[in-house]
Amino acid sequence: MSNGNYWNDIFWRRMSRRRLLQTGAAAGIGLGIAAACGDSGQEEGAQQGGESEEAKPGGRLQYVSSVNFDGVDPFRSIAAGTAIYPRVYNSLLRATAAAADTRVFDLAQELEQPDEVTYVFKIRPSVKMAPNSLGAPERDLDANDALASYEYAKSVPESNHGAFIKQYNVTFQAQDASTFIVKTDGPYAWTLERLGSPIACIVPREFIQNNVDLKQQGAGGNAFFIRAYRDGEVVSVDRNPNYWNQPLPYLEGIDYRVITDRATWRAALLSQQVHYYSAENSREAEDLVRQQGRLVYIKDPSYSYVSFIMNPDVDPQYRDPRIRRAISRAINREEFINTIALGDARPSGVVHWSLTDYALPEEELNERYQPFDVNEAKQLLREAGHPNGITIRMMYPTPQPTIDRYVPVLLSQFQAAGIQVQQEPVDFATWLNRYRQRDYASSLSLNQVYETPETPLNWHISVGPIGDGSYTRGLQDPEVDAAVRKANTTLDVEQRIEAVKEAQRLIYSKDPLMLNIYTSYSNILLWNFVKNYRSGIGTLTLAYNDIWLDR
């Protein structure tokens, strides 16, 4: 396995799709996933430079968050903190469906699945705590730390990770210091993605026992520890000298700077005060590269989208599938893509295209399930008894740079199909509150980043996206509920991909209440001296601590 590259020795575990399928099929007879290690994985996603060069240790990466931090508590913080604490605390492993054939082991070094609901992790020895003044000795982390963290997440109502644990009745056991067992109450397809998500952090058990407030401080066994937290300004993390995967990390530290104003961020990039910039669109990114040739442009698939969602509980006309289909036919995604994303995006189906194999082919979506056809829309409205069109109420959050650009396009498209819109612009907080309580007739809606198809599918089931009836009650259709359940409980990857697609086709056959518009790209710019920045793998990029600065 080793080819002299550091992560091939111990860090990077990559499986080809075929190997993963074999492993999935063999799970029932107890073969270990960790046994299926593959090649270097260098072709996975984009990687900026550095691979053939000798890494230089030192330097601080100047990163930017465009929103202020809500803390760096791995159990509670959800905003900018989710980019920081995964570099401080370990997970058992890191995994995402955005890079489905990649597993990066961390606190665990090996996984076995003796049956469909049991996951046995072998804990890596010598994952040592970073120096800290928070009361945790510089000792090796073990299975008891994992147990303490997951039990704590289960017990804290507002915990990020607790919902998954409670929803699937997940149980944990530290068999001994080096063996950690996770059990679900039934087969669940996304267990590894859940355990491997950036919010599934393992915190030293002393912090939990002593009730240490981790909002502005923290240390664990991962590559960095938090040195400074200045609200509204910067969170600085420093290199953990005890990190198990030496000589990583190469960086002396990372400064996460808060710059909320885009012009200021751009100025900071151009004056090299920060090393990273997220351009508004490809045109801005290309302009900047033309202007400053030492900037590198990385185009990264996004995992989010804007949707139009209907609520038949408030507006009963949406109970008529012909109305729903008419609205679907009235939406011209190409126009959205050309006018808002400057042509640099692709239409989204129920599952967005960036989840690759899980998404339906674009041709199938465009030709069969969500074609743009104004005449059909009008015809459907006539058939539904509305020869003069219909009037709908649409809520949306404003001011929101994204949504504000969608509204006029959608209004004109709806108008062309005979759908008049009574607008309900509300501020973001009000929108979120009403959206959550299903207090809307229809809404133009922002979505979060979804790196598995689970939540995109769950928007269409009776218990809604997070299982408690918030936001929507979906199609209220037992067939759809069953199809989505099947997709979420099929362990074999190939079969699961088919189940996800079948669920989508079924949802389309019932005329969904939620219509996703398009998914674009993140347009990232870095100075060319930043090496080993990975893209195209979603949040899995946080699993890599080998970024270095060539200066």
Add this chain to the structure above:
Amino acid sequence: MQAYIIRRLMAAVVTVFVLSLAVFWLLRLIPTDPAVLILGMNATDEQVQGLRHEMGLDKPILQQYLDWMQQLLTGNLGRSFVTHSDVGDEILSRLPVTLELLALTVAFTVLFGIPFGIISAVYQNSLLDYGVRVVAVFGLSIPTFWLATLVILVPAQQWGYSPPIAQTVGLLEDPWDNLRQFVPPALILGLTAAAGIMRLTRSSLLEVLRQDYIRTARAKGLQERLVILRHGLKNSLVPVVTVLGLQVAGLLGGTVIIESIFTLRGLGQYTFEALFRRDFLVVQTMALYIAVVVVLMNLLVDILYAWLDPRIRYS
């Protein structure tokens, strides 16, 4: 004078109390649940209720208000709902930033506003007067956020230069970088304030220069410079000082945006972020703080005015 000050102080206390009530109740009128906003879209009901309890939002509103007042009166400003940081500590650590910005702004306001006001008045209806007035109108009409964006972006685009961003540099820590960081926003804020002061100085001085005693001063052969500076300016500055005092309070509002654009870690940015995050405790504390500053500045101006013009005390 003493009775006058006591009356004004009592009125200020009542004003602050009413303001505290208004700030508290108005925030609660916003149809939103901060717990939902803080937890985001994936939060379950249990998570939301848990956070609401932690934030004390499940208590009766009157109880919440009394708890807050009790905290304030005991000097404990509480902890932010979102970041868990001590609000008092945050205010103390950010206060020097805002004070420095305000001090520089006021300095620029006085430095540009008053001399150009005098020049404009002395050379009334000359090209110089017109030029100064045009600049003043420009300063009054141009939005500070727009000017700030230009000031930060154009040098970066053209020469790869921008003031230090995203890390507030202390004056004693690095005076040069500190000034590079604070002078541009202070100049921008000062431009608007100076424009107002310039126009007020001009009109006030013109009015004074038409008084009989000025004519007398000139008639007795005093130098024009002495007539203007000693007899004219001194009297014309009374309303200018008053307005300047009120402007300082008003500038607190201006710092909210300017600190965010220049990434200065001051009280304006703190307020802006708290508003954005629906961090009720911080928002209401900062709103009350600004209200108290405005009330105090008004009080100071009232007292100053009474001292400058004894007729006010008896009215």
